[in-house]
Amino acid sequence: MPMVHKNKCGEMIEGSISASIIYDGEGNEVATIGIFTDLRRRFTMEKRLRETEQQLLQSEKLAAMGRLTAQIAHELYNPIYGIMNTLELLKTEISPSNKRRRILEMALSETERITEMLSNMLSFSKPQEEARKDIDINKLMKDIMLVHEKNLFESNIAIEFSLDPELPTVKASPNQIIQVILNIISNAKDAMSDGGTLTIVTSNIESDISIRISDTGTGIPENIRDRIFDAFFTTKQAVKGVGLGLSVCYGIVKDHEGEIQVESEAGKGTSISILLPKG
Numbered sequence: 001m002p003m004v005h006k007n008k009c010g011e012m013i014e015g016s017i018s019a020s021i022i023y024d025g026e027g028n029e030v031a032t033i034g035i036f037t038d039l040r041r042r043f044t045m046e047k048r049l050r051e052t053e054q055q056l057l058q059s060e061k062l063a064a065m066g067r068l069t070a071q072i073a074h075e076l077y078n079p080i081y082g083i084m085n086t087l088e089l090l091k092t093e094i095s096p097s098n099k100r101r102r103i104l105e106m107a108l109s110e111t112e113r114i115t116e117m118l119s120n121m122l123s124f125s126k127p128q129e130e131a132r133k134d135i136d137i138n139k140l141m142k143d144i145m146l147v148h149e150k151n152l153f154e155s156n157i158a159i160e161f162s163l164d165p166e167l168p169t170v171k172a173s174p175n176q177i178i179q180v181i182l183n184i185i186s187n188a189k190d191a192m193s194d195g196g197t198l199t200i201v202t203s204n205i206e207s208d209i210s211i212r213i214s215d216t217g218t219g220i221p222e223n224i225r226d227r228i229f230d231a232f233f234t235t236k237q238a239v240k241g242v243g244l245g246l247s248v249c250y251g252i253v254k255d256h257e258g259e260i261q262v263e264s265e266a267g268k269g270t271s272i273s274i275l276l277p278k279g
Contacts, residue, residue, distance in 0.1 A: 014040055015039045015040070076114075080114055081115070084108065087111065132171050132172055133171065134169040134171055135171070135172050137167060137276075138163045138165075140174070141163065141181070141200055142161075142163075144178060145159060145161075155193075156195030156196075159200070162202075163200075163201075163202045170256075170276045173256075176252045176256075180249045180252050184249065188215035190217075191217025192217040193217075196215060198215055199212075200214075205275065208259075209275070210275055212274075215269050215271075218267065219267050219269055220262070220270055221266050222266065253274055257277055258276040260274050260275070
């Protein structure tokens with residue numbers, strides 16, 4: 001039967017115990033013997049196996065959704081570009097001062113927005129190819145926040161940094177890593193609608209470097225925490241997105257042979273850690 005045993009050092013050990021009673025020739029109880037089996041190693045291996053199975057399942061789901069989104073995007077590209085070309089031709093026939101010209105420009109702008117959405121769908125299928133080079137993650141994070149700190153400040157969000165000055169470089173695609181960081185920061189901002197604190201920590205962990213982005217927002221309920229990297233899963237209103245953001249992040253990080261981990265507690269905030277191999 002399963003039980004928890006405290007050893008002489010005060011350490012709690014999970015295991016199982018089997019016991020039996022020893023009787024003499026006359027049927028009298030003379031002794032009791034029990035064997036305790038330390039199952040910590042087995043439990044650790046089972047946990048790792050479950051995690052590996054989840055990662056394989058997630059990879060298979062992403063691959064299937066990638067093929068589907070790529071097919072949809074390719075099918076839509078041709079008619080969308082046909083509409084864009086038609087609108088461009090119509091613009092040449094209407095004077096810039098004409099009110100209808102403005103309506104055409106609005107229609108063209110919305111069509112271009114659709115093509116951008118299709119591009120995002122293709123990036124989910126296969127992230128855009130880009131030459132990888134040595135990246136100073138600390139500098140990258142500072143550059144990103146320099147551009148976005150005003151927007152965060154206007155949303156009453158404070159920014160705290162803790163950057164490891166001895167952080168080594170990583171070999172990665174700069175634009176793809178920027179896309180991952182911006183997605184996570186955008187989600188953190190949405191989670192702190194009433195303001196809060198965004199904390200960015202970089203650190204050196206064995207063979208990887210870690211980028212940890214934490215917010216003090218609403219957090220992720222436990223019942224959906226395992227689904228946030230699923231394609232098309234979103235807790236946002238439809239107008240804010242279709243749920244490809246974190247799926248794209250997951251695909252990019254995996255493509256860089258890294259890991260992305262989430263810790264969250266409803267009502268207290270979320271921390272997302274990105275682990276990337278050192279360059």
